[in-house]
Amino acid sequence: MALLDNIRRLSENVRRRQPHTRGEQATKNALILPFLDALGYDIFDPTEVHPEYIADFAKKRPSGPSEKVDYAIYLNGMPIMFFECKSADSEPNLHNGQLQRYFNATPSVKVAVVTNGVRYLFFTDLEEPNIMDGKAFFEFDVLGFSERDVETLEAFSKAFFDAALVRQRAEDIIYTGKVTSYVNELLRNPSESFTRFLLNEINITTGKLTAKRVEKFVPIVKKAIQSTLLEMATRSIKQETYEPAPPVAVTPAAAPPPAPPRAPAESQPDLAKGVVTTAEELEAYDIIQRICADSAMKDKPQVQYLDSVNYFGLNIGNRKKWFMRLFFDGRRKAVVTRLAVERASPLVPGFEIEPAPENVGKSRVYISGLKDIERLRPLVLLAYEEEIRRAEASGGDDDDAPAPAAEALRH
Known part of the structure; x- marks a missing residue:
């Protein structure tokens, strides 16, 4: 566009x-x-x-x-x-x-x-x-x-x-x-009337639906909604990644179209380990991908993600080569980068920024929601480009920060 x-x-x-x-x-x-x-x-x-x-x-x-x-x-x-x-x-x-x-x-x-x-x-x-x-x-x-x-x-x-x-x-x-705001709130926090509607539609209970019985099912409905949204988002990403392009007529002078790139397994949600990748995290991943695609660097590796229990990490092909981590599950949403506060602060005017806890990153920026990520564009680009330079200089050797220390960001 x-x-x-x-x-x-x-x-x-x-x-x-x-x-x-x-x-x-x-x-x-x-x-x-x-x-x-x-x-x-x-x-x-x-x-x-x-x-x-x-x-x-x-x-x-x-x-x-x-x-x-x-x-x-x-x-x-x-x-x-x-x-x-x-x-x-x-x-x-x-x-x-x-x-x-x-x-x-x-x-x-x-x-x-x-x-x-x-x-x-x-x-x-x-x-x-x-x-x-x-x-x-x-x-x-x-x-x-x-x-x-x-x-x-x-x-x-x-x-x-x-x-x-x-x-x-x-x-x-x-x-x-x-309607979008209402549905969004409804899916995040199912109301009693919505829960009643679902239970009546699928005929999951017998007898009278008392307020106490409905209350028991609210967290179940919420979990089911999150799983459905995750499945839809994951299916969409897989379709974009794995679906072959429509057949193209090949003339003798034309070579067959190249096979579509496959996303590394590292970019897929690992539900077996108790990690739940939310639709909000996947949307943030999509926004950050688009921002990084605008980088002026000549060789731009594809942005990948690796979710964990504590944070949602963005990297350039290896979990050790991370440049940004999203902490969306705590009381406040935060973005962590490897940039020192004195370098990151001029790039995020109007945002609260502070040093990140030891072993987690160098700077932490608090945001209110997904719309703020686009406003962090200069920070995202610099963090991404710095990680590319770091990877080139180190020849691929880079220590990853221990995940348990990230728990400090959730409080």
């Missing part, structure tokens, strides 16, 4: 520029205009990106100066989006009704955006036609996004914008988000 590559480059630039950006005008130039450019709009053409847009009706007072919208985005000669810009060090909230007044009085505009150059809040008129909602239907964080977020953002790019579909897309985003 071209937009994904554009946004990834933009993210790196924003991460570098944000600490040095002060004031609204600097934020526009350094952060917001590059965002519009990434969406495919010509920021140098005022008939497409109109700065300080003014309408005749927009008066603070009858005899006062006209209110302005920071940017009006035009397509086919009509404004389609309004952008209100805040400075990079402020929250992108609706501080006044100026943007709403413009939106309500401009029928061709179906999207209004408030941004500080990092977070972009998208508004439309779901509650009442032509009246801007008070709550955003979509938020995009340039420093922390998923591929799904970029797919959603693509609907607002120049190539894909369709004013007639904005309302439908907004409803899809909101309702899908609500």
